[in-house]
Amino acid sequence: GESVGLHLPTLSVQEGDNSIINCAYSNSASDYFIWYKQESGKGPQFIIDIRSNMDKRQGQRVTVLLNKTVKHLSLQIAATQPGDSAVYFCAEGTGANSKLTFGKGITLSVRP
């Protein structure tokens, strides 16, 4: 069936370094992709999204890249900070106000 998955379960980075979190998806019909951050005991928090007709989108300290050829999505975090430590999920959806399909999540740990 369709799935969204993450390559690595954990990622440890040094404070100040850049982080790259990768995600593979299989539904070529997806209209959009979203990255969420989830801190312990909280709900997912929207980080950034990208539509399927785009290759790249930048936010504040974050960049999302979409490679539809290989069905790959990545989240780049510049100058990683301790507050970035959390579990990150990629999700994909089709159409407006539709359900999202989430990957399993990757834990980002920032070393001081």
Added chain:
Amino acid sequence: NAGVMQNPRHLVRRRGQEARLRCSPMKGHSHVYWYRQLPEEGLKFMVYLQKENIIDESGMPKERFSAEFPKEGPSILRIQQVVRGDSAAYFCASSPRTGRPNYGYTFGSGTRLTVV
């Protein structure tokens, strides 16, 4: 403007009891979604509701689970005769009725259900 409110935050039920989880969407939001998160896993879609209507329940287990979003009041996710496998975090999200396609909902903080 309060966010999506879920209560209770933690709920403990014995096997066979009923669990009722409540979700009040953000002001102005009339679309509600329920997701379940098992430990160390991503969120799994359960059901999508609008006021008084179930739009998509493709992720709901066939038995014991039901959801509603009445004209007045919060959305309710009801689990009857709970079993240990129902232990999970249940998240509600809401999105606005109009506007551009909503790529990202607003999630609540979840209800953590523990079945003992």
